[in-house]
Structures are given as C-alpha cells and as structure tokens.
Amino acid sequence: MTARxxxxxxxxxxxxxxxxxxxxxxxxxxxxxxVGPDGITAVHFARFFQDSYYPxxxxxxxxxxxxxxxxxxxxxxxxxxxxxxxGLRLRLWLVVMVIxxxxxxxxxxxxxxxxxxxxxxxxxxxxxxxxLVGRGFSLMHTETAIVLGMVQVLLPxxxxxxxxxxxxxxxxxxxAARTMGCSFLQSFRHVVLPLSLPGLVAGSLLVxxxxxxxxxxxxxxxxxxIEVLAASIYKSVTQTLDWNFAAAQAxxxxxxxxxxLIPYLRLTARHG
Amino acid sequence: MSxxxxxxxxxxxxxxxxxxxxxxDIRSGEFVSLLGASGCGKTTLLRIIAGLETVTRxxxxxxxxxxxxxxxxxxxxxxxxxxxxxxxxxxxxxxxRFPLRMRRRGSRAEQAERVERxxxxxxxxxLGHRRPxxxxxxxxxxxxxxxxxxxxxxxxxxxxxxxxxxARLREEMQVELIEIHRRLGLTTIFxxxxxxxxxxxSDRVVLMNxxxxxxQGSPREIYxxxxxxxxxxxxxxxxxxxxxxxxxxxxxxxxGQQLAxxxxxxxxxxxxxxxxxEDVEMLPAEKAxxxxxxxxxxxxxxxxxxYMLDLAGQRISVMAANSLLLEPGEEVALKVGRILLLAx
Amino acid sequence: MVRAVPAWLRGLAWAxxxxxxxxxxxxxxxxxxxxxxxxxxxxFPPEGFTLRWYEKALGTREYVEAFWLSLRLAVVVTVTAxxxxxxxxxxxxxxxxxxxxxxxxxSPLLIPTIIFAIGMLMLWSSTFGPTSFATLWLAHTVVTLxxxxxTTLAVLxxxxxxxxxAARTMGAGRLRCxxxxxxxxxxPGLIAGAFFAFNISFDEAVLSLFLRSPGHNTLPxxxxxxxxxxxxxxxxxxxxxxxxxTIALIMILDRLLGLNRFxxx
Numbered sequence: 001m002t003a004r005x006x007x008x009x010x011x012x013x014x015x016x017x018x019x020x021x022x023x024x025x026x027x028x029x030x031x032x033x034x035v036g037p038d039g040i041t042a043v044h045f046a047r048f049f050q051d052s053y054y055p056x057x058x059x060x061x062x063x064x065x066x067x068x069x070x071x072x073x074x075x076x077x078x079x080x081x082x083x084x085x086x087g088l089r090l091r092l093w094l095v096v097m098v099i100x101x102x103x104x105x106x107x108x109x110x111x112x113x114x115x116x117x118x119x120x121x122x123x124x125x126x127x128x129x130x131x132l133v134g135r136g137f138s139l140m141h142t143e144t145a146i147v148l149g150m151v152q153v154l155l156p157x158x159x160x161x162x163x164x165x166x167x168x169x170x171x172x173x174x175x176a177a178r179t180m181g182c183s184f185l186q187s188f189r190h191v192v193l194p195l196s197l198p199g200l201v202a203g204s205l206l207v208x209x210x211x212x213x214x215x216x217x218x219x220x221x222x223x224x225x226i227e228v229l230a231a232s233i234y235k236s237v238t239q240t241l242d243w244n245f246a247a248a249q250a251x252x253x254x255x256x257x258x259x260x261l262i263p264y265l266r267l268t269a270r271h272g
Numbered sequence: 273m274s275x276x277x278x279x280x281x282x283x284x285x286x287x288x289x290x291x292x293x294x295x296x297d298i299r300s301g302e303f304v305s306l307l308g309a310s311g312c313g314k315t316t317l318l319r320i321i322a323g324l325e326t327v328t329r330x331x332x333x334x335x336x337x338x339x340x341x342x343x344x345x346x347x348x349x350x351x352x353x354x355x356x357x358x359x360x361x362x363x364x365x366x367x368x369r370f371p372l373r374m375r376r377r378g379s380r381a382e383q384a385e386r387v388e389r390x391x392x393x394x395x396x397x398x399l400g401h402r403r404p405x406x407x408x409x410x411x412x413x414x415x416x417x418x419x420x421x422x423x424x425x426x427x428x429x430x431x432x433x434x435x436x437x438x439a440r441l442r443e444e445m446q447v448e449l450i451e452i453h454r455r456l457g458l459t460t461i462f463x464x465x466x467x468x469x470x471x472x473x474s475d476r477v478v479l480m481n482x483x484x485x486x487x488q489g490s491p492r493e494i495y496x497x498x499x500x501x502x503x504x505x506x507x508x509x510x511x512x513x514x515x516x517x518x519x520x521x522x523x524x525x526x527x528g529q530q531l532a533x534x535x536x537x538x539x540x541x542x543x544x545x546x547x548x549x550e551d552v553e554m555l556p557a558e559k560a561x562x563x564x565x566x567x568x569x570x571x572x573x574x575x576x577x578x579y580m581l582d583l584a585g586q587r588i589s590v591m592a593a594n595s596l597l598l599e600p601g602e603e604v605a606l607k608v609g610r611i612l613l614l615a616x
Numbered sequence: 617m618v619r620a621v622p623a624w625l626r627g628l629a630w631a632x633x634x635x636x637x638x639x640x641x642x643x644x645x646x647x648x649x650x651x652x653x654x655x656x657x658x659x660f661p662p663e664g665f666t667l668r669w670y671e672k673a674l675g676t677r678e679y680v681e682a683f684w685l686s687l688r689l690a691v692v693v694t695v696t697a698x699x700x701x702x703x704x705x706x707x708x709x710x711x712x713x714x715x716x717x718x719x720x721x722x723s724p725l726l727i728p729t730i731i732f733a734i735g736m737l738m739l740w741s742s743t744f745g746p747t748s749f750a751t752l753w754l755a756h757t758v759v760t761l762x763x764x765x766x767t768t769l770a771v772l773x774x775x776x777x778x779x780x781x782a783a784r785t786m787g788a789g790r791l792r793c794x795x796x797x798x799x800x801x802x803x804p805g806l807i808a809g810a811f812f813a814f815n816i817s818f819d820e821a822v823l824s825l826f827l828r829s830p831g832h833n834t835l836p837x838x839x840x841x842x843x844x845x846x847x848x849x850x851x852x853x854x855x856x857x858x859x860x861x862t863i864a865l866i867m868i869l870d871r872l873l874g875l876n877r878f879x880x881x
Contacts, residue, residue, distance in 0.1 A: 006790060007707045014704035014721060014761065021758040022724055025735030032738055079636050082629050092875055094633070096866065101640050103862045105819035107836045108855040111843055112643025115650055115852075120659040152639060175324050176357035178344040179429075180419070181374035184621050186345075190374075194361045213728030216821050220843055230730050237734055237826065247738065250731045257728060343622075 044248035076158035165199025561605030701764030764809030771805030
C-alpha cells in the first residue's frame with residue numbers, strides 16, 4: 001500500500017460522512033428555500049420582507065446579538081487576562097469555573113436563569129421586599145432576560161478563545177513596556193490590547209454567530225412574544241409546517257452570519 | 273556620587289530565599305557586570321533594580337532617592353531583555369520612540385530626532401520603518417539597544433543581551449557596546465554568565481554565587497587574584513589540585529610530588545593549588561620541570577593543542593604549541609609559572 | 617509574570633473574578649438548590665431539604681427512557697466520531713494540502729447548528745421518511761467530528777514528525793507503524809475528543825429538538841419540553857443529575873489526561 005493510498009483511505013469515511021450528513025442537507029435546505037409549486041421562485045424571501053413583522057425579528061436578532069457580543073467581550077477580556085497571568089494552580093480552578101458551565105447542557109443553564117429571573121426568584125423578591133417593584137414583577141420574557149442568559153451561555157467561548165491568544169503573549173513585552181515608562185494600565189492599552197486583538201475578533205465572531213443562531217435560551221427566557229429569528233424558524237418547521245419558508249429564513253440567517261464572517265476570514269487569511 | 277546603591281537586599285520566592293543580603297554601590301558612569309551561573313540570583317537582582325520584582329527586605333536607591341517601593345515606570349531606568357522584547361506590532365522606529373512617548377519626553381519632532389540619533393548610534397538608520405519580524409536577530413538586538421539608550425536613562429540594565437547571537441556577531445556587539453558606553457557614559461549594569469564577556473566589557477565585575485556576592489573588583493583583580501575556589505574555577509579554566517603546604521615553602525600533591533612555592537604563601541595547612549592553563553608550560557619529559565604528569569588525551573585546536581594530563585590522580589587541562597607533539601601515555605614535564613594557593 | 621501591579625487593581629481583579637464565578641456558576645447552583653427544596657413550586661432560595669424530587673424523577677418513565685436514549689446515542693456517536701475523526705486527523709497531519717482539507721473538516725463548526733438541523737430534517741424526510749435514532753446518530757456524529765479532529769490534530773502537531781520515519785527505518789511496516797507509533801501518539805487527543813463528543817451529544821438540544829421522533833425524546837429535549845410548559849422541582853432534580861454527570865466527566869478527564877494540559881494551552 002502506498003502512502004497516498006493509505007492517506008486517502010483514512011480520509012474516506014470522514015469525507016463520506018461530511019458529504020452525506022452535512023453537504024447534502026445544506027444543499028437540500030438551500031434548494032427548498034427557492035422552490036415553489038411552479039419551480040424556482042423568490043416568493044419565500046419576498047414573504048419575509050412583505051411587512052415589518054419578520055424584518056423586526058431579524059433586527060431584534062442582530063441587535064441582541066451585538067449587545068450580547070459586546071458584553072461577553074467586556075466581561076471575557078479581563079477574565080481571560082487574569083487567568084493568563086495567575087499561577088498555574090489558580091488558573092486550573094478558573095478553567096474549571098469556565099468549562100463546567102460550558103459542558104453543562106444549555107437547557108439546564110437556561111433553567112437556572114428561569115429560576116433566578118422568575119416571579120418567585122431571588123432578584124424579583126429582593127426588589128419586591130424593598131418596595132421597588134410591584135407584586136407581579138418578573139424579569140422573565142424580557143430582552144434583558146435573553147441578554148443575561150445568553151451572555152452566561154456564551155461567555156466560556158469568549159474566555160477560552162481569548163485565553164488562547166493571551167497565554168501566547170510574552171509577559172516580557174509587558175515588563176519591557178513598564179521599564180519604558182508605562183503604568184500598568186498603559187501597558188495594557190499599548191501592548192496587551194493591540195496584540196490580543198486577533199483573539200478578541202475571533203472570539204467576538206464566534207459569540208456573534210452562536211448568539212444569532214441560538215434558540216433554546218431566547219425562546220425559554222424571551223417567551224413567545226419576544227421572538228428571535230431562530231425561534232421563528234423553529235416555529236415554521238414544527239408548528240406552521242411551512243418548510244420552504246423555514247428554509248428561506250435559515251438562508252437569511254446564514255447570509256447575515258456569512259456577511260460578518262467572510263470579511264474576517266479574508267482578513268485573517270491575508271495576515272496569516 | 274553613586275548612581276545606584278543597594279543595601280541588604282533580601283528576596284524570597286515563597287519559602288526559598290534567593291538573595292541573601294546584597295550590598296552594592298555603583299558609581300556614575302561605571303560599567304558593572306553581574307557575573308554568575310544560572311540560578312545565582314543575578315537576573316533577580318537586575319529585575320529588583322528595574323522594579324519588576326519587589327524586595328523582601330532591603331533598600332534600592334537610584335541617584336540618592338529611595339525607589340524601593342516604586343514601580344518600574346517611576347524609575348529612571350532602561351532595560352534590555354534577553355529576548356529583546358520588541359513590540360511586534362510597532363515598527364523599529366516606533367519601538368525606539370516608545371519610551372519617549374510613554375515618559376512624555378519632548379515634542380513629537382524632538383522625539384523623532386532623538387530616535388533617529390539612537391538608530392544611527394546602532395547603525396540602523398535606514399531600517400526604522402521595518403517591523404521586528406522583518407529584521408534579523410542581530411538587527412533586532414540593535415533596535416533593542418537603541419530603545420534602551422534613547423531615553424538617556426540614569427541606569428541602563430542589560431539582561432544577557434548578547435546570549436542569543438552567534439559567536440561572530442557577539443564579538444562585534446561587544447566592541448560596539450564598549451564604544452557606546454564610552455561615548456554616552458551611561459551607568460550600565462550588565463548581567464551575564466559568560467566570563468569572557470564580563471572581563472572584556474566591564475570596569476568592575478561582581479561575581480555572584482547562590483544569592484551572594486562572591487567577590488568583586490576590576491576584571492584584572494578578579495582574574496589574577498580570585499579569593500575563593502569558586503571564583504578561580506568560574507573565571508578562566510583553572511585546574512584545582514588539593515595540596516598540603518609545609519613544612520617549609522613547599523606544597524605536596526596527592527601523589528607525593530613537591531612544588532616549591534613563594535615564601536609569602538607558605539602558611540602550613542591544607543590548600544587548593546590553582547593552575548591556570550596559561551601559567552603551565554609543557555616540556556618533553558627529559559627536560560627539567562617543576563612537576564611530572566602523563567598525557568591522557570590530545571585534542572587538535574588548529575592554532576595549538578589541548579592536552580588532558582593525569583596529574584596526582586586528577587585530570588588537568590593544559591595548552592601547548594603545535595611544535596610539541598606528544599602521544600597519549602607519554603610522560604611530560606610541567607613548568608609552573610604563577611602559583612596561587614587558596615584555602616580548602 | 618508582571619509584578620508591580622497596583623494593589624487596588626489586584627483587589628479589583630479578585631472582586632471581578634469572584635463576581636464572574638458567581639455569574640457563571642450561579643445558575644447551576646440555583647438548579648441544585650431547587651432540586652432539594654421542599655417547596656412544591658419552583659422558588660429560590662430553597663426551603664428545607666428533601667430528596668423526594670429525585671425519587672420522583674427516577675420513577676418517571678419519560679425521564680428514565682429519555683436518559684437511556686441519550687446515553688445510547690452519546691455512546692454510539694462517541695465511538696463513530698472518534699474512529700472517523702481520528703482517521704481523518706492522522707491523514708490531515710500528514711497531508712501536504714492540509715490547510716484546505718482542515719477547513720472542510722472543521723466546517724460544521726462554522727455553520728450555525730440550526731441551519732444544519734433543518735437541512736438534515738428536510739433531507740431525511742424527503743429520502744427516508746420519518747426521523748429516527750439513526751437520524752440523530754448521523755447528525756450528532758457530524759457536529760462532534762470537528763472536536764475529535766481538533767484535539768487529535770493538536771496532539772499530533774506537537775509530536776516528533778520523524779518518529780514515523782524512524783519506525784520505518786527500524787523495520788515497521790505501514791500498518792504496524794500506524795498501530796504501534798501513530799495511534800499511541802494520538803491517544804491523549806483521541807481521549808479528549810471522545811470526551812467532548814460524548815458531552816456534546818449527551819447535552820445537545822437543538823438538533824435533537826428538530827430531529828426528534830414522536831415518543832423518543834433525548835434528556836435535554838425532555839427537560840426543554842417540561843420547561844416550556846410546566847416546570848416543577850422534578851426537572852431540577854433531573855438537571856442536577858446532568859450537572860453531576862458533567863462534573864464526573866471533567867474529573868475523569870482530569871484523571872486520564874490532567875486538566876493542566878488545557879490550562880496551559
């Protein structure tokens with residue numbers, strides 16, 4: 001057996017799996033989004049933009065995803081930096097603190113937020129006890145609830161991505177900056193931030209993509225009234241059974257994500 | 273007036289103390305080497321002077337001012353790192369300008385002028401626009417040096433700056449460092465584990481061992497008169513032989529051979545005989561020498577030979593001209609030039 | 617490490633870490649709290665202590681069946697993904713055009729799961745009819761594959777590239793070389809990949825929701841259904857058991873490979 005043959009043989013099962021289990025389904029979905037009773041049509045897309053209902057869902061999805069991405073970066077960056085600069089033992093515990101929620105089912109984590117934000121949860125009852133809110137107050141089924149829950153769900157992705165790039169950053173560079181007159185915060189701004197920018201961008205894109213396409217947390221915490229695009233797709237698939245329209249919505253979601261991803265992939269490809 | 277004064281510097285990491293009370297004064301304009309093996313505490317001491325490490329006990333004074341508790345940015349120092357620590361996202365020019373920018377020295381135009389001058393000093397004037405990744409190792413090293421001298425610091429700290437260069441470049445840079453030091457007159461502290469570097473560059477060598485200053489003095493002093501066996505073995509390739517001195521001005525080796533010694537060193541007792549390679553001359557066995565030895569191994573070095581000799585149950589290393597060619601197993605006579613005895 | 621970080625900033629950093637920990641782990645702790653509360657309704661802080669919700673959960677047919685389904689699924693997915701992904705990773709580590717191939721194999725990470733989920737549903741229904749266990753098996757294997765490939769590739773990237781050639785000069789044939797040299801090198805990567813595959817498959821909700829067949833719910837889907845309609849402390853008990861499983865997985869992973877490896881990366 002030649003080396004080439006062996007390599008091909010090792011690739012074969014994986015390629016077959018991806019072709020049948022990944023490529024074909026995506027193609028099928030793309031096809032369904034453009035076929036109607038009379039052949040190729042754009043009617044499903046037209047329906048999406050017919051009135052303001054679906055565009056408003058799209059806009060909410062984008063808006064919430066942006067807020068979630070910014071908050072995740074704002075919390076994740078300092079956390080990852082601290083993790084990259086503490087001793088190995090403490091770092092280990094912090095890694096566990098980050099991956100334990102990551103490895104726990106999204107459904108379970110969202111349940112935790114439902115308890116925390118619900119009418120009989122600790123937040124509402126504390127506010128109520130201080131007379132700040134009325135009896136019926138609950139944070140559930142609000143955009144705030146979605147943002148809170150999603151930031152917690154996606155924070156580990158951001159932290160781990162950033163940790164990868166921060167851990168590779170030579171601490172001598174910061175020390176050198178200090179001997180050249182930087183205060184701690186200045187060395188952070190002039191050295192750490194610019195050099196970890198690729199990691200920050202990668203983490204943000206990952207979080208944005210996951211956020212825009214997630215639906216378990218938004219639909220449980222946001223309820224039926226505050227719909228996001230992914231939840232709307234789920235509804236089209238399971239309730240109204242309009243698969244063509246579901247496919248069209250998925251394509252719109254995908255296009256939105258690609259719009260963000262492609263410039264980034266090009267940029268990173270250019271800079272190696 | 274001393275530029276830097278360290279008194280009773282103690283430093284512990286966890287429960288291990290790595291510096292045991294270092295005292296050191298450095299005059300303005302002096303070039304001082306901290307010499308020692310890795311782990312002796314020399315780099316920790318340099319980082320304490322820079323403010324990158326805190327002291328456990330002791331005081332650091334720069335220009336008479338107590339800076340012990342001050343962070344690095346509030347000390348008038350510049351440091352050059354072993355890895356150069358150039359900021360990869362900035363050009364060479366911006367790297368050199370960085371300390372001026374951070375310390376707010378002068379206007380933009382003045383800064384640019386000083387950067388140009390510093391780059392000229394290290395002969396890199398036309399490469400300022402390049403990123404560190406586009407420079408060779410030697411060029412990166414020059415940028416790091418320019419960055420260290422550009423702010424005209426009260427103290428220049430160099431942490432093994434030449435160790436990443438190949439032998440030829442290293443010699444070139446040594447000469448350049450001497451020149452720059454003569455021209456700018458910066459008070460310089462140079463950390464190295466390379467004795468040749470320390471001897472050839474500095475006004476004063478501070479030899480460190482296990483967190484203490486073992487000996488300090490001018491390169492000549494410290495080479496010619498090592499105070500301890502550690503100092504003698506660390507500086508120059510010396511052969512150390514245990515001997516018994518006395519009675520009379522005579523040292524007896526382990527195999528019974530006797531060596532006449534100067535009367536001034538003839539205090540009876542157990543001693544270590546220091547035989548530097550260059551102080552021992554090899555002669556054919558039939559000639560009269562001070563000691564007899566036997567050839568074990570001969571190594572050809574081009575300009576001369578190195579011989580490993582068996583003497584009094586020990587291996588010693590001696591250089592010889594190519595004109596003398598002896599085979600392993602042959603006897604050889606040794607003529608000893610300078611004799612130095614240390615406490616055992 | 618940079619010393620001379622101002623004291624106030626150190627204090628702030630500590631406070632920040634504690635708050636971040638509360639934020640990350642709080643929701644999990646709350647679920648555990650509810651699961652042992654005597655309160656009939658879902659409320660926090662818990663009142664009293666009882667294990668009866670666990671008793672009730674373990675006596676509920678839907679949960680038990682969902683658990684076995686999830687377990688069976690996770691096991692077969694782990695085995696297939698590890699085999700296929702391991703082979704692909706070995707091939708990738710040798711390939712000359714590894715870059716493009718790697719992108720192909722990692723592409724399921726780039727495409728949002730929901731898009732893949734509906735594609736799968738549409739393709740399966742039009743070719744095979746109603747979805748089944750096999751649909752989930754296929755779909756989960758596709759999404760877990762990149763994880764196995766990534767962990768294995770990472771290990772192989774650190775390996776000595778000449779080991780294989782060295783083995784060949786010592787008389788090992790191709791297959792024996794694969795078995796005695798390459799596979800042992802992959803081992804930590806394969807183990808880590810298998811753990812992630814198991815964990816992802818067991819916890820996955822989106823694919824399972826789209827591809828579920830009536831009466832056959834995985835555990836996360838079962839929990840999701842309960843949360844949508846009538847959450848009671850029994851769900852909390854089941855969720856707590858899932859958290860405990862995750863903790864157990866992390867501990868086993870630490871025992872087998874050492875989490876240091878991940879902390880250093």
